[in-house]
Amino acid sequence: MAWDVTALIGERGWTTRSELVGRVDRGSVDAWVAAGRLVRLQPGVYALPAAAADWRTRMDAVALTRRGIVSHRSALALWELIPVPEGPVHLTVDTARSARGSAGVVLHRAPDVDEITRRVRGIPVACVERAVVDTWPTDPVLVRSAAIEAVRARLCTPAHLEHELARRPRLPGRRDLAALVGLLADGCRSELEIWGCLQVLRGPGMPTFVQQREVVVRGERFILDAAYDDVRLAVEMDGAAWHGSRRQRESDIRRDALLAGIGWLTLRFDHSRMTTDPADCRRDLLAVHAARRALFGVR
Template sequence: MRSERWLAITSLAQRQHAVVSTDQLRHMSLPARTIANASKAGHLIPVRKRVYAAAGVPTTEFTPVMAACLAGEPFTAASHLSAGWIYRSPFIAPGGLDITVYGDWCQRLNGVRCHRSVFLDEPDRAVVMAIPTTSPARTIMDLAASASAWLLPKLLDDFLRRHLCTPQEVMACVERIGGRGRAGTAFLRVIAQERIDGHHPGDNDWEVGVARSLRKAGFRVVQQFQVVVGDRVFIIDCAIPDYKIAVEFKGWEPRSVRTGFDHDAERDVLLTGEGWQIIPATSRTKHADLIRAVQEAIECRK
């Protein structure tokens, strides 16, 4: 391969977290035989079907999600937990691979949760660090199906504080996409309207304090633990994964309407069906009582 061609490939790979697609290589006038020879020579390293890493170009923490996006067609975007992570949400653990594909593309990608959507219009799309990503408002909309009624307002408020989106943009996304029966839509509509009306809740340190107390008591606690149930991903406030125990905040404020309660009730039923024990707590729950409840739950599960 001529040096000028390889320079063009590595330049593109450096902008795309070390990876390039077959379509991009062909757009650079590289015939299939040249691509195959470069792969055999170790210059192009297969990452996924039709996606290669350029040898010598350093990867980043976002290389896996970039490769997943390049593997999809005709239009694919990082979405759900992946998009929340890309937008640096402090409430979402890194590493989860979620993509949304527009249209009828139905291939499976190993280790990737693929979501199909007929709604992926211009307001729903963005490019962040060269990664095609759902827009902030669409990301909140997608996460509404899995976040608890305590966590969803925190996710939304974090995006609003950092000016990633406005409550009006979130509401517009809900109106455009959130039809009857779409999980989390009704509750998101309520809290978005509250923020349009001027409601600005402060930060809540409840979860941090509870997690600290449980860790001091000797439990292995994971905050914002992700659980896959079917094609949905739920985020548990404070989880003790070794025993499938979930400590969930059941405060009133984010459930000031029935939709908040209904949303959490559905989550609890699905998580219980997967073997999780839900321990509810409020801002008035004493940490000592919570520790005792967790200890008793663990004893019952041994």
């Protein structure tokens, strides 16, 4: 009998040997593997060649056959917050299970697997905040960027990260992660905003501001990087890549004009100036803020 291997495996793209030999003879399975019609992902797990080329297939197979969830840096990759990592898949299982890792699989155990389980493309995966905290001790530089992007993309909130971090009082490098989470909670959404907040906006003698201030003009919603409400002064921190395009510059000009129409002055600092001469940025900000105070009669 001529089997249609693709139809036999199904849309998932992979299956186990035990599932296969329940439907076809073992000799056929071995022949398909030898001929390259099936690829061995791990002991007892096979995939169609096209599916085997997708790293997500491997994670899916490992999670379901081991009855766990993709976690740690593997989870961050599945959430598309870091590049696909080389090396083993990280998997977390319930503490009630006695299980061991194997070649290509690093096994972790946790008591709250059901609570932290989410799904990405149908694959069971740890929630973003748990993956961030779990991975932080091994690569804080990489995870720092992942955490910022996760909050910016609304995959989790600073409050979620704070909650998860509170559960790990002995986490290596905890103080640095807590500082980052605090800045995200304050409204920072990029490394440039973090730099600007620490080196410019929060400098000695600087006035009080709020971050991520929402302003609506003619039905359009704008979010200001930093705002001084008492004098209607907005500060925007322009990244070199995003704000360097002609289209974005035109958008910024239009946005600033609309804000000016309701009394807001926008002060912009670009990436190069902020990172090379923050003291000069502080001086300009103080001067403009003082002028606005005089204009508005603020004491």
